[in-house]
Amino acid sequence: MTQENPITQTEKTAVEKPEKLSVLIPSVDIYENNDEYLVYADLPGVAKEDVSIDLDNGQLTLIGNRYVEAAKGQLMEEFSSAQYRRVFSVPQGIDLGRVDAELTDGVLKLHLPKSEAVKPRKIEIREG
Amino acid sequence: MRTRFHDLQRMLSSMDALRDTFNLLSGEAYDRLPRFEGGWGIPDGWPKMNLYDTGEQLEMRVELPGFSREDIQIKVQGNYLEISGSRKAAGPEGYTVHRQERENPTFTRSMTLPIEVDSGLASASIRNGILSLVLPKSVAARPQQISIR
Numbered sequence: 001m002t003q004e005n006p007i008t009q010t011e012k013t014a015v016e017k018p019e020k021l022s023v024l025i026p027s028v029d030i031y032e033n034n035d036e037y038l039v040y041a042d043l044p045g046v047a048k049e050d051v052s053i054d055l056d057n058g059q060l061t062l063i064g065n066r067y068v069e070a071a072k073g074q075l076m077e078e079f080s081s082a083q084y085r086r087v088f089s090v091p092q093g094i095d096l097g098r099v100d101a102e103l104t105d106g107v108l109k110l111h112l113p114k115s116e117a118v119k120p121r122k123i124e125i126r127e128g
Numbered sequence: 129m130r131t132r133f134h135d136l137q138r139m140l141s142s143m144d145a146l147r148d149t150f151n152l153l154s155g156e157a158y159d160r161l162p163r164f165e166g167g168w169g170i171p172d173g174w175p176k177m178n179l180y181d182t183g184e185q186l187e188m189r190v191e192l193p194g195f196s197r198e199d200i201q202i203k204v205q206g207n208y209l210e211i212s213g214s215r216k217a218a219g220p221e222g223y224t225v226h227r228q229e230r231e232n233p234t235f236t237r238s239m240t241l242p243i244e245v246d247s248g249l250a251s252a253s254i255r256n257g258i259l260s261l262v263l264p265k266s267v268a269a270r271p272q273q274i275s276i277r
Contacts, residue, residue, distance in 0.1 A: 022145060027230045031223035038223060042230050044193040044257035071180040071187065075242060078141065078176035079191050106193035106257015 021065060026084040034120050037094070037112040043084050044106035051108065053101055060088045064108070093118030175235060183271055185264040186245055193257035194230070200259065204247040209263075212236035244268070 031038040039062075043051070046064035054061040064084040095115040102109045180187045190211060192200065200213035214234040219225060245263035252261045 024145075029219070029228045029230050030226040031220060032226055033223045038220065040230060042193040042257075044191040047256060068178070068189070071182065073181035073183065074178070075181050075186075076177065076179040078137070078178060079189075080178075103256075105196060105254075106191075 021081055021083040023085050024082045025086055026062070026064070028086065034114075036114055037090075039088075039108075039110040039112070041084070041086070041108040041110070042106065043103070043108050045079075046084065046103070046106065046108075048103050051101075051103060053099075053110065055090065055094070055096060055099065058090055058092070060090045060112075062086045062088075062108070062110075175237065177237070179241075181243070185262055186241060186243060188259075188261040188263065190259040190261075191257065192254065192259050195254065195257070195259070197254060200254070202250075202252055202261065204245060204250050204263065206247070206266075207241040207244045208238070209241055209245075210236065210238035211259075 027042045029040040031040075041062060041064075043064040043066070045066040045068065050065040050067075052061075052063045054063075062085070066082055066084065068079065068081045070080075090112070093115050095113045098111075098113045100111040100113075176191045178189045188209075192213065192215075194215045195213055199215050200211065203210040212235060216233070219228070241263070244266045246266045249264040250262065252259060254260070
């Protein structure tokens with residue numbers, strides 16, 4: 001995962017974005033070990049059906065729609081309906097078939113396993 | 129005063145939203161600063177809360193991603209409400225950290241409710257990272273029908 005997160009206007013618009021949702025940038029943690037990259041994203045109030053994760057051409061697009069019913073008798077509203085949206089550049093060598101995503105307690109945990117070819121390898125030195 | 133604070137907070141979080149919108153439009157690689165540094169909003173206003181008055185009760189929703197039931201304590205008395213909690217500090221073992229924006233593992237937020245509530249009847253549940261509180265108003269505070277003799 002590169003350090004920068006290019007927040008670019010992508011050509012393709014997110015299919016599920018209804019007109020009125022404002023866009024928020026979710027906080028993420030990005031970790032790496034020898035086997036995978038791990039992304040944690042805070043998506044409070046987003047249900048599983050409203051998340052879309054697209055990995056295309058080295059770009060990971062994460063979208064989650066969150067709906068807050070505008071209840072009557074509103075006294076204080078610090079958060080409302082919104083679309084969480086973030087785009088990342090992803091390095092080569094992700095095993096797309098084994099990508100795994102889990103949404104628990106409003107936190108998305110995304111596992112991006114590295115394909116064998118890019119895993120760190122110990123190189124044995126032969127006797128010359 | 130809760131009202132004035134809230135107005136100020138509202139203005140500041142719309143400045144946050146404006147900044148986020150400019151981030152998207154500018155199309156540049158824009159490093160997202162951790163909330164407490166980059167946001168214009170007042171730091172005590174975390175986590176974000178919504179409060180509704182539905183007539184019979186007050187309802188509150190709080191954004192608490194990554195918290196489970198055991199991580200949160202709620203205290204209610206009369207018209208005083210205090211919510212505190214701590215979630216497990218982020219990182220899984222054995223990983224290098226490239227980026228860590230999800231801060232604030234511990235918080236406390238308290239407020240004076242506009243109406244007295246019956247703490248014995250209060251209930252709370254958490255789902256998808258949103259904590260919902262139902263705080264029935266104490267009998268004296270409920271809307272009463274007044275019949276005309």
